[in-house]
Amino acid sequence: CLWVRNLRLKRRLPGPFAWPVVGNAMQLGQMPHITFAKLAKKYGNVYQIRLGCSDIVVLNGDRAIRQALIQHSTEFAGRPNFVSFQAVSGGKSLTFTNYSKQWKMHRKIAQSTIRAFSSGNSQTKKTFEQQIVAEATELVEIFLKLSAHGQYFNPAHELTVAAANVICALCFGKRYGHDDVEFRALLQRVDQFGQTVGAGSLVDVMPWLQSFPNPVRSMFKNFKVLNQEFFGFVHNKVEEHRETFDPEVTRDMSDAIIGEIDKTESENGLTKGHTEGAVSDLIGAGLDTVSTALHWILLLLAKHPEMQSKLHKLIDKVVGRDRLPSVEDRSSLAYLDAFIYETMRFTSFVPVTIPHSTTSDVTIEGLHIPKDTVVFINQWSINHDPLQWKDPHIFDPSRFLDENGSLNRDLTNNVMIFSAGKRRCIGNQIAKVEIFLFFAVLLHQCCFEKSANEDLSLNCSYGLTLKPLDYKITAKLRGQSLICQ
Numbered sequence: 001c002l003w004v005r006n007l008r009l010k011r012r013l014p015g016p017f018a019w020p021v022v023g024n025a026m027q028l029g030q031m032p033h034i035t036f037a038k039l040a041k042k043y044g045n046v047y048q049i050r051l052g053c054s055d056i057v058v059l060n061g062d063r064a065i066r067q068a069l070i071q072h073s074t075e076f077a078g079r080p081n082f083v084s085f086q087a088v089s090g091g092k093s094l095t096f097t098n099y100s101k102q103w104k105m106h107r108k109i110a111q112s113t114i115r116a117f118s119s120g121n122s123q124t125k126k127t128f129e130q131q132i133v134a135e136a137t138e139l140v141e142i143f144l145k146l147s148a149h150g151q152y153f154n155p156a157h158e159l160t161v162a163a164a165n166v167i168c169a170l171c172f173g174k175r176y177g178h179d180d181v182e183f184r185a186l187l188q189r190v191d192q193f194g195q196t197v198g199a200g201s202l203v204d205v206m207p208w209l210q211s212f213p214n215p216v217r218s219m220f221k222n223f224k225v226l227n228q229e230f231f232g233f234v235h236n237k238v239e240e241h242r243e244t245f246d247p248e249v250t251r252d253m254s255d256a257i258i259g260e261i262d263k264t265e266s267e268n269g270l271t272k273g274h275t276e277g278a279v280s281d282l283i284g285a286g287l288d289t290v291s292t293a294l295h296w297i298l299l300l301l302a303k304h305p306e307m308q309s310k311l312h313k314l315i316d317k318v319v320g321r322d323r324l325p326s327v328e329d330r331s332s333l334a335y336l337d338a339f340i341y342e343t344m345r346f347t348s349f350v351p352v353t354i355p356h357s358t359t360s361d362v363t364i365e366g367l368h369i370p371k372d373t374v375v376f377i378n379q380w381s382i383n384h385d386p387l388q389w390k391d392p393h394i395f396d397p398s399r400f401l402d403e404n405g406s407l408n409r410d411l412t413n414n415v416m417i418f419s420a421g422k423r424r425c426i427g428n429q430i431a432k433v434e435i436f437l438f439f440a441v442l443l444h445q446c447c448f449e450k451s452a453n454e455d456l457s458l459n460c461s462y463g464l465t466l467k468p469l470d471y472k473i474t475a476k477l478r479g480q481s482l483i484c485q
């Protein structure tokens with residue numbers, strides 16, 4: 001009867017036994033996404049864990065995740081009201097706020113701004129591409145200096161500055177020097193951001209940890225300070241833009257967003273603070289992710305010299321030595337694109353999306369999930385599913401090429417790193433262009449080598465993004481350079 005059916009539907013989801021107070025927090029380990037995938041083998045792709053005082057549903061595997069994010073996109077479009085989320089951009093972030101009419105408008109404005117600056121045949125698109133090439137050429141010069149007399153260097157910081165410069169140029173029309181002290185300090189702080197908002201951050205699920213001195217509380221205090229500083233930096237830049245705003249001339253993304261939000265305040269329910277919120281989101285999201293991707297690419301290049309020399313041969317054949325690579329070369333550089341997709345799949349450097357929450361009751365794979373449930377989406381589990389990928393633990397870019405050497409689009413579409421559905425990343429197109437151009441220019445100009453006595457480790461640190469542990473490489477100029485005369 002209906003009553004029994006409802007009872008069955010509403011039964012507790014499968015999942016491991018949860019201890020009092022902490023729940024399963026101590027079982028997550030250093031790499032929660034791997035623990036989540038292991039638990040899925042025992043409890044199925046949709047199960048429940050308890051972290052502190054929150055019941056959390058974990059989704060794994062292609063079928064359950066796409067069913068939730070695509071077929072039930074509205075039901076899974078929420079964000080939990082975590083304390084850490086409220087600290088971002090004075091609560092005016094579009095990334096860390098719950099599903100609402102206002103959020104939809106906020107996201108739409110950010111999305112159309114990105115599109116206006118990076119797609120079609122616009123002059124802004126050309127300027128964006130030139131900006132990336134200029135940053136990449138500066139990176140080549142810096143890497144070669146750091147490699148003088150065969151020295152080895154850690155590329156992490158320079159990659160962050162380069163990625164930050166691209167997004168700052170888009171948002172503010174201004175880049176910063178690699179030695180700018182204030183900018184360096186700001187970027188170092190952003191680095192700590194992902195450790196607090198990644199899935200499994202303890203202060204969000206055990207808010208009482210804020211009430212007595214402990215390491216989680218001090219980390220959270222730090223997190224609040226870094227958010228205030230970052231928001232302050234963006235606010236100052238946006239204010240400068242407001243003072244010189246001319247509705248006839250859109251200089252950069254800040255102007256475009258001011259034009260949409262500030263100038264139409266009463267109509268869309270958004271306030272001036274949402275302008276800073278959107279700009280902070282674009283800078284924060286565009287900086288950490290792209291630099292992490294490049295960080296992994298350089299490591300994997302140095303670790304696989306045979307793949308690097310195949311890439312060198314290809315780029316010399318397609319581009320030659322008389323000019324630098326451009327976006328137009330992309331379709332002829334399938335192996336290079338395959339290397340990027342394989343880096344995204346293999347490292348899954350955004351292993352779990354930003355936590356979601358359900359906006360209403362919903363049923364996935366026959367299991368009932370109530371409204372306002374926190375949901376973790378394990379992207380790593382899709383990219384490492386042995387039923388979908390042959391030898392998923394092996395790094396092999398050629399898996400994405402078909403028998404004619406072209407990119408297999410069905411396979412590249414199966415990689416999940418930008419999420420899907422209503423909360424999917426809005427920067428995926430510009431991210432792909434950035435990663436491609438940086439990678440192509442660096443590769444065209446340099447050869448990257450690891451030291452003979454160092455076996456580059458694939459171990460990483462966990463957070464919103466997985467970052468490789470510090471490593472060192474050296475860069476050697478390839479043939480006649482177009483950059484360093």
Ligand code: HEM
Binds near residue numbers: 281356417420426430
């Ligand atoms: C959200 C990945 C680059 C802007 C996200 C999410 C992921 C992601 C996994 C969370 C989706 C979810 O919660 O389901 C990446 C990766 C990037 C990248 C892997 C680079 C390789 C960028 C760039 C920008 C950007 C360059 C903008 C300039 C955003 C924004 C959101 C977001 C605004 C929040 C969307 C929302 O909550 O509605 N991204 N991203 N991302 N990303 Fe990206």
